[in-house]
Amino acid sequence: MSRRKTATIRDVAEAAGVSIATVSKFINRQQSFSASVEEKLRSAISELGYSQNPAARSMVTGRTTAIGLAVMDIANPHYANVMKGANRVALANGYNLLVVDLEEKATGVRELLEPLALRTDGLIVSARIPAAVVDWLAGLNKPVAFLGQPERQGVVSVGMDSVEAASLLAGYLVQQGFTRIGYVGYGRAAWNAERLRGLHNVLDAAGVELMEFDAEEPTSEAGEKVAARVLLRPDRPQAVIGCNDLVAIGFMTEARALGFRIPQDIAIAGIDNIPTSRYVSPPLTTVDVFSEATGEWVMKQIISMATGHSPDVHMPHEPLLVVRESAKRADGEERAGTQTNPEY
Amino acid sequence: MSRRKTATIRDVAEAAGVSIATVSKFINRQQSFSASVEEKLRSAISELGYSQNPAARSMVTGRTTAIGLAVMDIANPHYANVMKGANRVALANGYNLLVVDLEEKATGVRELLEPLALRTDGLIVSARIPAAVVDWLAGLNKPVAFLGQPERQGVVSVGMDSVEAASLLAGYLVQQGFTRIGYVGYGRAAWNAERLRGLHNVLDAAGVELMEFDAEEPTSEAGEKVAARVLLRPDRPQAVIGCNDLVAIGFMTEARALGFRIPQDIAIAGIDNIPTSRYVSPPLTTVDVFSEATGEWVMKQIISMATGHSPDVHMPHEPLLVVRESAKRADGEERAGTQTNPEY
DNA sequence: AAAATTCAGTTAAACGTTTTCTTGAAATTG
DNA sequence: CAATTTCAAGAAAACGTTTAACTGAATTTT
Numbered sequence: 001m002s003r004r005k006t007a008t009i010r011d012v013a014e015a016a017g018v019s020i021a022t023v024s025k026f027i028n029r030q031q032s033f034s035a036s037v038e039e040k041l042r043s044a045i046s047e048l049g050y051s052q053n054p055a056a057r058s059m060v061t062g063r064t065t066a067i068g069l070a071v072m073d074i075a076n077p078h079y080a081n082v083m084k085g086a087n088r089v090a091l092a093n094g095y096n097l098l099v100v101d102l103e104e105k106a107t108g109v110r111e112l113l114e115p116l117a118l119r120t121d122g123l124i125v126s127a128r129i130p131a132a133v134v135d136w137l138a139g140l141n142k143p144v145a146f147l148g149q150p151e152r153q154g155v156v157s158v159g160m161d162s163v164e165a166a167s168l169l170a171g172y173l174v175q176q177g178f179t180r181i182g183y184v185g186y187g188r189a190a191w192n193a194e195r196l197r198g199l200h201n202v203l204d205a206a207g208v209e210l211m212e213f214d215a216e217e218p219t220s221e222a223g224e225k226v227a228a229r230v231l232l233r234p235d236r237p238q239a240v241i242g243c244n245d246l247v248a249i250g251f252m253t254e255a256r257a258l259g260f261r262i263p264q265d266i267a268i269a270g271i272d273n274i275p276t277s278r279y280v281s282p283p284l285t286t287v288d289v290f291s292e293a294t295g296e297w298v299m300k301q302i303i304s305m306a307t308g309h310s311p312d313v314h315m316p317h318e319p320l321l322v323v324r325e326s327a328k329r330a331d332g333e334e335r336a337g338t339q340t341n342p343e344y
Numbered sequence: 345m346s347r348r349k350t351a352t353i354r355d356v357a358e359a360a361g362v363s364i365a366t367v368s369k370f371i372n373r374q375q376s377f378s379a380s381v382e383e384k385l386r387s388a389i390s391e392l393g394y395s396q397n398p399a400a401r402s403m404v405t406g407r408t409t410a411i412g413l414a415v416m417d418i419a420n421p422h423y424a425n426v427m428k429g430a431n432r433v434a435l436a437n438g439y440n441l442l443v444v445d446l447e448e449k450a451t452g453v454r455e456l457l458e459p460l461a462l463r464t465d466g467l468i469v470s471a472r473i474p475a476a477v478v479d480w481l482a483g484l485n486k487p488v489a490f491l492g493q494p495e496r497q498g499v500v501s502v503g504m505d506s507v508e509a510a511s512l513l514a515g516y517l518v519q520q521g522f523t524r525i526g527y528v529g530y531g532r533a534a535w536n537a538e539r540l541r542g543l544h545n546v547l548d549a550a551g552v553e554l555m556e557f558d559a560e561e562p563t564s565e566a567g568e569k570v571a572a573r574v575l576l577r578p579d580r581p582q583a584v585i586g587c588n589d590l591v592a593i594g595f596m597t598e599a600r601a602l603g604f605r606i607p608q609d610i611a612i613a614g615i616d617n618i619p620t621s622r623y624v625s626p627p628l629t630t631v632d633v634f635s636e637a638t639g640e641w642v643m644k645q646i647i648s649m650a651t652g653h654s655p656d657v658h659m660p661h662e663p664l665l666v667v668r669e670s671a672k673r674a675d676g677e678e679r680a681g682t683q684t685n686p687e688y
Numbered sequence: 689a690a691a692a693t694t695c696a697g698t699t700a701a702a703c704g705t706t707t708t709c710t711t712g713a714a715a716t717t718g
Numbered sequence: 719c720a721a722t723t724t725c726a727a728g729a730a731a732a733c734g735t736t737t738a739a740c741t742g743a744a745t746t747t748t
Contacts, residue, residue: 006485008734019698024736034696054463055402056734059703064399066463074428080419087418087445096459099443101431115440119398119410141350220623253623279564279597281625352704363728368706378726400704403733
């Protein structure tokens, strides 16, 4: 395990009989070289197994060729796919990716972000963070992009259109003929207000009532709990929208466990279109927010900003309604009324 | 967006009227200070908003306080949870996490790993990689841990016991009375051979036939494809084990689409116990491999090695069978024979 | 053929820290 | 009270690069 120290640029220079400046220019392909020098450099480098020390390089250039990505929950498939997209374009551009999982924390975020900011050329933050932290980030000398966060000056704020995503779902449910619709939100998320707004835009116009519920976490477990609470009420909704697919799936599972048929007894829909939503029963109607493409896109933005270009404000994708089985109106069949719990 | 250059240790020294050595010792809490100096330092630092430049620091110390993590697929919930655990203990110990998603690639891995190796104090590699790359990693002056990779000298190889996980499942299926069992493997994964071995250990002893199938990828989509191919054969198995939960879930979904009842017509089980497996219908019988705990554990190992201690060879958790509905033997009911496809 | 330009390569300063020696002063000991 | 030890603080040398300014030879231009 213990070896001699790793070779430096100086060792290469000595072995090749040139100056270190020449070696530096060679590795960075900054000019052309005589055949003899080129050959000597090439063999010296491979013989010594030399590779650049990124710390030293970044000290003089002031750049790190790394981008930081902070998300609320690494294990949430939506964020995982954002990361996947971000990772892909980072690597393709010679950047490395530093990640930090905020684990849905609301405090101590700055302490987590600070080392990230110091080690990178730019930050992508997909989380709701305190205003003071946003201000601090804006004062940094680095490009910062927020995903799913309202606009704020000094930082780029991008990502899916939550308002539109929610409107799409509301429109579909209204069109299916539902007149009492529930929303299982997650009040502590930045995007929750937008989704609620999108819902109201459509529902208010259609004169449809919206019943709001709140999940403790944006997870399936929390969705189950809400379902257990909500479905036993006599005035339970006919259709329920989860603030994301995870919540919707938890809700659906608990509903089935309670003996409800989906969608005949209760219709359910989510937002995100995580891979799993295709594999639950019935398949979940949802809105695709193009998580992976969003990750790719925001990483492109950050890298372009970090290299001195201005960001492109154009959004990559509009949210897209994905109609599956979980929220169809029961054809012709009379809806189970509010007065009875079917099979229960 | 553009500000004056960020403050350096020299600026702090000047503002506080002390030498830079003193400042350095102060930030690193290396000695005690007179009250007056301490106060001046404290206010100078906060006034200038000074923070350490990690690149400069790491140049002289030779350490980076960062750990690299390479996984086959960021979006696979198993790996996502490994990352989650790894992230948690990294942050708790003042380390940052660099990740790279190998995207199931088999070539060009070294090129992806090299920058990671250069920027970190240690590497966790959860992927099958070519022998030459393993050798190169072993020659690095850094601790490297493999997850789900056979032992190799010079590197620590840890992670779940795939052999045992598979044996558990085989044992359960045999005990349920199944006599023709299928395995949907993923030949290109490092752990596949071990899982196969674990299966054979039990099945051969019990005199139960194992039918092997291969998925193109370790994903649900691939699982669906295999199901479409396998279930129409007259000699189809009575029970099928997916090489992981994703594959098993895809298989199950396609089976249901083809009209098979689970588990009456075909029993299905997976490995990993990803969160989703609880939410599919029926809930998936699987083996918990404690992804998150594994991530925590391996990160602890790497950090302890990176700080000069020797690694702990003790495994964190034995795999644990999680019995749910998808692989129960139909009680009393005669199994659907091989000659008919039910409801089809 | 002289003048100007290109070109391959070198010198040396700088980047922002940590750390090993020093250095006096203060505190402790005999 | 002299001798020793402890202690806070400083000077200066690294750490491994990049890059601006420079040099002299070779090539092109006039």
